[in-house]
Amino acid sequence: MILGFKTIFPWGQVNFFEEKIKASLIIKFDGIIIIPKIHTIRKGNRWRAGVKIHFATGVRSKGYRQFAEAVCTDGAMSSSGLK
Numbered sequence: 001m002i003l004g005f006k007t008i009f010p011w012g013q014v015n016f017f018e019e020k021i022k023a024s025l026i027i028k029f030d031g032i033i034i035i036p037k038i039h040t041i042r043k044g045n046r047w048r049a050g051v052k053i054h055f056a057t058g059v060r061s062k063g064y065r066q067f068a069e070a071v072c073t074d075g076a077m078s079s080s081g082l083k
Contacts, residue, residue, distance in 0.1 A: 001051055004059030018067050021055055047072050
């Protein structure tokens, strides 16, 4: 299942979601401290144990780019490889 993320907040500021998702520690990126994004809340009952998650930006556009993949477990996910 594709889990899409925007790269810019509505007010125009870059949000660094991709970097936050990939990061397991607090890191510095171009002089900016980035705190990892470890939770994403989605409405509904789509996420079940065993469902493959494709983290991507540019969903439903020519700019689609998958940057990570994981498997949903009971309330968590296990990484099967960051791209």
